[in-house]
Amino acid sequence: MIWLEYLESINTYFNIEILQPNDSIIKTKILNDNQVIIILDGFIKILKVFTNGEVICTQLLQKDHIIKLKNSKNSFVNYYYTATAITKTVILTTNITELKKKNIKIGKFSYYNFSKNNSMIQILCHKNTKKRIAQLLLILSKEFGKIQKHNIIIPFYISHNTLSQIIGSQRVNVTRIMNELKEKRIINYNNQQVTIYNVLKLSQY
Template structure:
């Protein structure tokens, strides 16, 4: 992997961690916030959690995205940030100062870090656009289409989203509840737009799904 190779070549110390599905990184005031965390493989759902238990989705991050510890670690008493693994995920951790202080600055390594920041910001913007929809059905369909585009695997005549996403997880991401999501998913299955088995989603026709989103404004 490029991060392991690049950091090893420049003799920059790093650690690799594995998060199993359901594991999370939660903000702690005593955590070392000088380190940069980059996803090598897998998916992380980043959310803001308020003291009243309400949550706000920030983004779904994947390979080369940055889990910005300085951003996540907030000392605000009214909320904290939580990075939840939605699949088996590998993360590489290193101190950015060790990269910036290299005597022979490796330009490619710095460029890769900057590209990862740009990628991560784009993920935040995608989630903002999803949540901008007032209609929960539209949020759900937009989320499915984004996941289809970013990580979908083509199999025969359909596209598999290679993540196991429960109704509860989907409702958490788009700011709804499990009952509403279950009803909407059933409706999409009845229209033969998706299949949902063992918490895995199959998209039968993304164009038809998008068209359904555009013409059906009432859930």
């Protein structure tokens, strides 16, 4: 674990917490802005939640990524951000002030976010729901997939509601498309994992 080893090497105090699926970190005005939150293991979605109930997924973060929830201090803003665990997730929190005392540049902590942080762009660049779901499943296969025989196993449950939030589509459409993929034997899924039977067909779906 890059961050754990690094912070231990510079004798910096930190806390480790475990988030269960659907547990959330909500940024409020009283949340300590001096905190740095780092994912040691797991998968998290960053949601922009509007007061009218609309929810937009802005980022997908995983191991070694930094959780940044920058809410506006303007009292007229009609949204806030949450970080919600998709899988069981281990996070580390430390204090920016302590890092500054050790002459650690905060910019260093942003480097790892750029390498894999374009997942949402890859998904949302597609106009229709089918392509977005296919792209998301391909990304999950690449980042988390385990090869078993001729199949790729994504070793965790991802609900249709979570899929709909990530790709920005109605849940009923997601359910219809996932069932269609299942009927065509391109994928299979249950409450423990997603199995990709045919990556080529999925990429052409």
